[in-house]
Each structure stands twice: as structure tokens, then as C-alpha cells.
Amino acid sequence: MTAPIAITGGRVICPATGQDGIATIVLKDRTVAGIGRAEPPSGAQIIDASGLVVAPGLIDAGVFRADTAAANAGGITRMILMPDQSPPLDDPALVAFAQGSGKPDVWVHPLAAATRGLKGEELAEIGLAQAAGAVGVATGRRAIADARVMQRLLAYAHGHGLVVVAHAEDAALTAGAVATEGEYATRLGLAAAPAFAESLAIIRDCRLAQATGARLHIRQVTTAEGLAAVRAARAQGVDVTAGITPAHLFLNDMAVSGFRSFARLSPPLRDERDRLAVIDGVRDGSLSILASGHDPQSQEDKRQPFADARAGMAGAQTLLALGLGLVRDGVITLPGLIAMLSTNPARRFGLVAGTLQLGAPADIVVFDEHAPWRIDGDRFHGAGNTPFNGLPTAGRVKYVIKGGDVVWRA
Amino acid sequence: MARTPSHPALADGAHPFPHAHLLGIAALKPWEICFLLDEAEQWVELNRSAAKHVDRLAGLTQINAFFENSTRTLLSFEIAGKRLGADVVNLGVSGSSVKKGETLLDTALTLNAMHPDMIVIRHASSGAVQLISEKVDCPVLNAGDGRHEHPTQALLDALTIRRRKGRIAGLKVAICGDILHSRVARSNFMLLAALGAEVRAVAPPTLLPAGLDGYCVQAFTDMDAGLAGADVVMMLRLQTERMEGAYVPSPREYFRFYGLTEARLARAAADVLVMHPGPMNRGVEIDGAIADDIARSAVSEQVEMGVAVRMACLDVLTRRRRGVEGWA
Numbered sequence: 001m002t003a004p005i006a007i008t009g010g011r012v013i014c015p016a017t018g019q020d021g022i023a024t025i026v027l028k029d030r031t032v033a034g035i036g037r038a039e040p041p042s043g044a045q046i047i048d049a050s051g052l053v054v055a056p057g058l059i060d061a062g063v064f065r066a067d068t069a070a071a072n073a074g075g076i077t078r079m080i081l082m083p084d085q086s087p088p089l090d091d092p093a094l095v096a097f098a099q100g101s102g103k104p105d106v107w108v109h110p111l112a113a114a115t116r117g118l119k120g121e122e123l124a125e126i127g128l129a130q131a132a133g134a135v136g137v138a139t140g141r142r143a144i145a146d147a148r149v150m151q152r153l154l155a156y157a158h159g160h161g162l163v164v165v166a167h168a169e170d171a172a173l174t175a176g177a178v179a180t181e182g183e184y185a186t187r188l189g190l191a192a193a194p195a196f197a198e199s200l201a202i203i204r205d206c207r208l209a210q211a212t213g214a215r216l217h218i219r220q221v222t223t224a225e226g227l228a229a230v231r232a233a234r235a236q237g238v239d240v241t242a243g244i245t246p247a248h249l250f251l252n253d254m255a256v257s258g259f260r261s262f263a264r265l266s267p268p269l270r271d272e273r274d275r276l277a278v279i280d281g282v283r284d285g286s287l288s289i290l291a292s293g294h295d296p297q298s299q300e301d302k303r304q305p306f307a308d309a310r311a312g313m314a315g316a317q318t319l320l321a322l323g324l325g326l327v328r329d330g331v332i333t334l335p336g337l338i339a340m341l342s343t344n345p346a347r348r349f350g351l352v353a354g355t356l357q358l359g360a361p362a363d364i365v366v367f368d369e370h371a372p373w374r375i376d377g378d379r380f381h382g383a384g385n386t387p388f389n390g391l392p393t394a395g396r397v398k399y400v401i402k403g404g405d406v407v408w409r410a
Numbered sequence: 411m412a413r414t415p416s417h418p419a420l421a422d423g424a425h426p427f428p429h430a431h432l433l434g435i436a437a438l439k440p441w442e443i444c445f446l447l448d449e450a451e452q453w454v455e456l457n458r459s460a461a462k463h464v465d466r467l468a469g470l471t472q473i474n475a476f477f478e479n480s481t482r483t484l485l486s487f488e489i490a491g492k493r494l495g496a497d498v499v500n501l502g503v504s505g506s507s508v509k510k511g512e513t514l515l516d517t518a519l520t521l522n523a524m525h526p527d528m529i530v531i532r533h534a535s536s537g538a539v540q541l542i543s544e545k546v547d548c549p550v551l552n553a554g555d556g557r558h559e560h561p562t563q564a565l566l567d568a569l570t571i572r573r574r575k576g577r578i579a580g581l582k583v584a585i586c587g588d589i590l591h592s593r594v595a596r597s598n599f600m601l602l603a604a605l606g607a608e609v610r611a612v613a614p615p616t617l618l619p620a621g622l623d624g625y626c627v628q629a630f631t632d633m634d635a636g637l638a639g640a641d642v643v644m645m646l647r648l649q650t651e652r653m654e655g656a657y658v659p660s661p662r663e664y665f666r667f668y669g670l671t672e673a674r675l676a677r678a679a680a681d682v683l684v685m686h687p688g689p690m691n692r693g694v695e696i697d698g699a700i701a702d703d704i705a706r707s708a709v710s711e712q713v714e715m716g717v718a719v720r721m722a723c724l725d726v727l728t729r730r731r732r733g734v735e736g737w738a
Contacts (some may be wrong), residue, residue: 181619181620182621183625189536189537190559211597303515305556
């Protein structure tokens, strides 16, 4: 077994237990063995975390690429993997393989493909996928166009107790679109879909979730109307949660001007009014999960005319720093951010993680919430296409501990 | 051939055209637009003369890289280059290795390695021409990219209007038809608004893009209202595949409500000028008799101005590399 680790002098934050204060945390036998003021056990490896924050390792809910190096550099110890792999995770064997793909540095929790080949037509073997390790099912990059298929998916997944992760864009309205309808899309001559393509999909899926009793998670809610639909459904008792990525919190559709393909995302960036609305959604807790949407693309796929470029950005390494922007802006507290990045996704997907309670897995991130740096995609692990390239930010990961092992240090 | 500059800023010594490329109207100041129009005038005269040739661009290589089918624009750019004495080569869709899977940027680098002095590009994707311009060492002229811009078309339209009407400021210009998919409309909106025209967009609701307020363009879905008092009516081509139920129910229904007929045109100003970027769908968006009426229709003149405007653009954009005094 690994030697015990004692992290001393840091501000220990655990939203699950309510812990927030300077304390020493002792890790032993790959679990959290103690938190408090006691002296570290003899022989323990001491990590001095004075002036730093100590929190449960981040859980990135909904990545498309399980890049372990990028994850660790970003303080992420678990990734919930979207089924949009090559081939799609519509087979239990593929799910089982994906589950082991990040160990030991990062644990990958796959979402099973909801439909065969993610085509939105026939249900995939989601019960067997669950037995193989899937923590939920997902519709993939696109919504399921056929309401009947979606209804059956929700009913069937509910029978297995699985969360359904949905992409909220009406398939017909967004067919061929690469931008949000508005002046910028018109000026650039980009095929665009109205922003309400999102709320239309959310309203349908929430109604179907209500009818089936299913648990629904909308991975990205990016518009004021979409958020209103989520709030209304929750008020009616629908078991629906919603997530967001930093891109939609900090960028609006102006970012695509000049045909910057790094800002080609799915769903597309929205106008300023919608951006401010989703900030409010974070403030009031309607958006409970912050994820990177990590989906890096190769140079060949991005150095294209805007509409021909692939959607997606590298996000794992900037998730924490950009999230800390919400704390600096006074939108949420630091424990509130840790909850969005770790505790809430763990709860939603039933992971034994996202907490520092005694006996919990020793997944820890230690970071300096104030350390300044400049985002530089060229220095990322793997592909570095990010619309935040060049942006000065603050918040650096110092140590990442996965299952009691230090897997990354600055 | 000294002319009085048509914009006060030019008389005050503003640099008439500090751009390396011509990617769109969006980047141009009003006086830069006026300068290009002023420059084009001399070529209108040359093109009407017997000789029709100068050696200004002798020894320079012009590549016309058209990744999307085109007849008239390609021909216009080719003639423009040849009348200025440039060595003009055309790269058409069928001859391009894009079909063989080469990326656009690899194609751009290949063209660049042949040391052209100017590249004229048409591409079906918005922004493609800008992308190429970032990777090559010579001036790039946008001959139409997706639904984004078609700057030389807007310039030739402006030249046509200016010669016929003597001005652009204050004119009511109605641009009618498939605005949603039209790069010609977008470039014209910006150019005409920059020069002080009152611009209207007339189209069925399914073919009107969002955010027209930002262009200072007034949108109309009623053709009669949109044409009321118009000094210039610019018709746009409606592609056949968009008429069979996708955006409008049928060609005949479209003509009934949005076709330019005598009755409808009577609502415009008495001396209205009718324009069309071509190719025309007679009986779909425009009555054939109106198109043929040379008193009102400027369709042929637009084609003529096209060559002159493109000569001006090729000349102006290559002045720096030709070492023309004041352009270093």
C-alpha cells in the first residue's frame, strides 16, 4: 500500500460534509482517514498546502475525450465520458473497455449510448451497459429527433435507475445550423438556428420525463428560455438537472466574428442576453453542474471555413480556472463552485466520490485559487483549441491525488 | 486623368486604400469605396475604346480559384486581368484537388508556392476566402464566399447606380428576393448604407435573415409596400431548389407575390432603375419585358461595370507590390 499522505495547512472545502476551514487531511489506504487539527501520523508524506485550497477531486460530467494528462493538469480525477466515441459506446464490451481506459490516473465513468450507433432510432442495450459500468445513458451530441423513441428511452432507462443525459437542440430546427440566429450570424453569412431550438427540446424532454418518471440531465442549458423551461419542470416535480460549460458562461456569439472556428461549439454560442441569463442560473442553483465539455479537435478539423470546422474545444485544463471566475465575480461561493465541479455530479450519477468524508476515496485536488496565468493552448496536453486562448486567468492546480497517489503536481 | 475625388476624406489626403486584400465591404470605409468607384471610371472608358488593353499588370500572375461554379464572375475577372496585361490562369472546381480530399489550406499553400501576384477566390463556405488570405503572400480578392460577401458585385452595382443616378446618398434602394442566402444582398446592404442610401430588404418571411436592424436595413414582407417610391429595385435570383416547398411553395406563387411586374413597378419612382445580378429567372422573380427595357433595366450595364470595377480592384491591390509611388 502507499504511504499515508498528510495535507497540512490548507483550506479544506467539502460541500458534501459542509467542511470549510483550515485543517489537516490524512489519506491512508486510498481513502480519507482523518480531517482535523491532529498531528500528521509519523512516516506520512507531508504536503504543505498553506495558502492553498484542498477539495475533492473534480468530476468532469460529460467529456468527449478521456485525456488523462489534460484531466490531471486540470484537477480532474474522474471523467464522465460521452458515448460519442469511435465506435459509439452502444455495446457493453465497449463500455467496459472505456471504463478502464483512464486508470490509474483518472477514472472514466462511461455514459452508454442511448440508441444503436447514436442514430436516435433503436434502443441500445443499456441494461447490459449498466452492468458493464455505465453510470447513465446519453443521447450523444445530438438530440433524439423522434419523440416516441425518446419517450421509450426515458421509460426504459428509468426502469434501470439510469440518468438520461440529453442534448437539448431541436433536431429539425438546428439541421445544418452552425450558429445562433441573430445579427452576427447574418453578417457572417452563417447558417443559423433560433435560440429557442433549445427550449423546444427541453420542454419536450421534460414533459416526457414527467410522464415516465425518469431522471433527466440536460448537459448544457445555454438560453434564458431553456433555463425557464427547466425551472418550470422542476417546480412541477420533474427530476431534471441542468449543466453548463464555461464557454457559454463567458462568451457570447460575438466570439465567432472573424470566422474564429475555435468558437464553433455545440450548442453554438448565444447572444449576451442569454449569457447573462445562464450566469443567473448558476447564481440561483438552477444550473447545478459545471463541466468542461472537453472535446478537443485536431488542427485539420479546426483550420477550416467556420461551417466546415468541427464543433468542440479543449476544456479540461481550463475548467477550474474559468470556474473560479464565477467566484471572483461574486456569482457563487468557492464551496458552491466545488459542489458544481465535484459533489453535484457525483450525486447525480451515483458515484462514491465528490466528498471528503471519512472512508471516501482519496481523490483530492489542491489548488491556488489566486495564482495568475495566461491560457495558452499550445502548452496544453493534447490538442489545444480553445476560444479562451490568450486570456489571462487565475487559479492553478498544485497537486492532484487519485486514490491516495499523487498523480500530478505543478 | 485627374478627377475630383468623390469623397471629402480623399481630398483631405486620407489613404485611399490601405488594405492588403478585398475580402468584403464590411472592412471598407466610405471613402475607400468611393475611391474604388472613382478608379473604375477610367476602365469603363478604356473598355469602350477600340484598343481595350493596357500593360499596367504586365508580368503579374493572376490565379482565379473558383471552388464553386460560376460563369459570369469568372469570365469578368479573367477579362479584367487580361485587359490590364496580367497573365491569368483559372482553377475550376473540376480541376481542383479539393475533390481529391486536399484541405483548403493545403490548396492555398500550393497556389501560394506558384508565386501568384493576386488570387481571386470563390468558395461555397462563408469565411473560406478570409481563411485562405491568412495563408498566402499576395492580395486576395473575394469573388463570393458562401452567403457572406461578394464585394465586387456590390461595387459594380454602386458604380451602375452612381452613373445612372449621379449619386447614391438619399436614394431609396429596394433589394428583393432571397435575402437569406444572398451574399450579394449582404455586401450591398453595407455598401449602400455606408454611402447614405435608404436600404430596404423585401422578401417572404422565410427568406429574411434575423438581425437586419443592425445593417440599418428596413425589412418588408409586402412587395408593394417595399417598392413604394423606390429609386432603385435590385432583384435577387431565387434558386430553383428553394422554390419547391422548402422556403416558398412554388415558382408561380412566388411570382404572384414577389415577382417584379409592370403593375408592381408602377409603385416605384417614375425613373426607377431595375437591377439584377444575374443569371435571371424570367417569369419567376422578374417579368421578361422589364428586364429587356433598356430605359429602366441596367442588367447589361451591371455586367459592363463589373469588368471595370474588377480592373480597378486588381490595379489598386497590386500597387504596393508594383512599387507605385505613395503605395509602399
